[in-house]
Amino acid sequence: MKKRVTALTAVACAAVVLMTGCKAKELSNEYVTVSVYKGVEVEKVEASAEVTDADVEAQIENILSGYAEAVEITDRAAQDGDIANIDYVGTKDGVAFDGGSYEGYDLTLGSGTFIEGFEEGIIGHNIGETFDLNLTFPEEYQNEELAGQDVVFKVTLNSLSVSEIPELTDAFVKENLSTESETVEAYKAELKKELQATNDEAYQSSLREAAWNAILENTTVNKYPEEALQEYTDMVYSEYEKMAEYYGLEFAEFLETYMGMDEETFAAQVEEVAQAQVKSDLVRDLIAENVKGIDTSEKAYEAVYEEYAKAYSYDDVETFLADMEEAGNRETLDNLVLLQLVQDWAADNCKQVEK
Numbered sequence: 498m499k500k501r502v503t504a505l506t507a508v509a510c511a512a513v514v515l516m517t518g519c520k521a522k523e524l525s526n527e528y529v530t531v532s533v534y535k536g537v538e539v540e541k542v543e544a545s546a547e548v549t550d551a552d553v554e555a556q557i558e559n560i561l562s563g564y565a566e567a568v569e570i571t572d573r574a575a576q577d578g579d580i581a582n583i584d585y586v587g588t589k590d591g592v593a594f595d596g597g598s599y600e601g602y603d604l605t606l607g608s609g610t611f612i613e614g615f616e617e618g619i620i621g622h623n624i625g626e627t628f629d630l631n632l633t634f635p636e637e638y639q640n641e642e643l644a645g646q647d648v649v650f651k652v653t654l655n656s657l658s659v660s661e662i663p664e665l666t667d668a669f670v671k672e673n674l675s676t677e678s679e680t681v682e683a684y685k686a687e688l689k690k691e692l693q694a695t696n697d698e699a700y701q702s703s704l705r706e707a708a709w710n711a712i713l714e715n716t717t718v719n720k721y722p723e724e725a726l727q728e729y730t731d732m733v734y735s736e737y738e739k740m741a742e743y744y745g746l747e748f749a750e751f752l753e754t755y756m757g758m759d760e761e762t763f764a765a766q767v768e769e770v771a772q773a774q775v776k777s778d779l780v781r782d783l784i785a786e787n788v789k790g791i792d793t794s795e796k797a798y799e800a801v802y803e804e805y806a807k808a809y810s811y812d813d814v815e816t817f818l819a820d821m822e823e824a825g826n827r828e829t830l831d832n833l834v835l836l837q838l839v840q841d842w843a844a845d846n847c848k849q850v851e852k
Contacts, residue, residue, distance in 0.1 A: 524788075525783075526779075527719060528718065528721070530717045530719060531712065535788070536848055537708060537711040537715060538711065538849075538850050539708055539848070540850065541850060541852065542700060543703075544700060545693075550685075552692060553689050553692065560674065565660040566663075567659070568659050568660075569658045570657040570658055574620075574622060577620060579606050580604070580605050580660060581603070582601060582657075582658075583602050583604055583619065583652050583653060583655060584600045584652070585599055586650070586651045589643070601655065606620060612632060612634055614630065619652065622654050626653070626654050627651065629649050629651055632648055633645070667680045705840040705844045712780060713776065718779075721772060721775055722779075729771040733770065737752075785838075792838060792842075793835065801834045801837055802834065
């Protein structure tokens with residue numbers, strides 16, 4: 498549960514970095530001036546694709562593959578598509594090389610996981626056999642010491658199995674896939690509706706982002722509230738300091754090793770991100786407080802709460818909100834919801850133009 502709560506906080510931080518952008522009288526206060534917010538022009542967003550029966554069948558295939566079970570094979574030699582459990586030792590000039598040995602590896606023959614000739618060399622062998630594969634690493638192989646080199650793999654074939662995908666039946670649908678549908682046809686209709694909703698949300702999300710970017714581009718910051726800037730700065734530093742501690746490194750060493758930057762560069766980037774976040778917050782609040790037609794009702798909030806609860810795999814909204822409260826993230830959540838409601842209004846009132 499804690500992991501899901503943390504993920505929501507990360508979304509709050511990322512929203513600012515990702516969503517930096519329709520015509521009416523400008524809005525202004527001591528911090529920002531928004532010159533265009535209603536009727537703002539955005540590059541036309543491609544309409545959401547209509548879900549086809551082929552899309553549904555492909556999705557069903559993906560879903561059923563997740564329920565596949567390995568069935569052991571004992572009466573034949575290895576074939577393409579089999580899952581071969583193998584031990585192998587790779588040697589170059591008679592000496593085992595690093596990373597070239599493993600015991601009990603499950604390899605799907607034909608997957609292209611190993612270098613050319615390895616998987617093909619197992620096909621036709623029987624369980625219990627040990628054999629040598631004389632192969633050559635590709636010239637462009639990432640390990641320069643092995644690139645283009647001739648090697649020998651001694652392989653033992655321990656067992657064979659095939660992945661058996663279950664049949665989609667009414668009983669399987671009721672038992673594993675749906676609480677609403679009781680037949681295959683009903684489930685396909687349910688799935689088609691879900692896929693279409695996903696496509697439509699992707700379209701709406703793209704339009705929200707485009708409209709919000711455009712609004713922010715038409716916003717002038719008069720001054721930044723220092724307290725808000727410091728709050729975001731402290732939050733970012735706190736998260737990265739926790740990462741440094743996790744890796745057992747001093748903060749400066751962590752930045753250099755994992756971020757490729759010094760503390761001065763990091764500070765400059767944090768300041769930029771904090772300013773972007775505060776600017777977005779200021780514009781959000783200014784528009785929400787002064788523009789009529791934005792639905793900020795309790796019902797509107799509850800609809801977005803449901804979206805978040807579903808996205809973070811909660812069974813119900815009440816548990817989701819309780820976790821937000823317990824983690825101290827309820828204010829962050831409500832700010833995110835308000836941002837989405839304002840962005841929805843901006844998307845509905847923007848003007849899409851051809852590129």
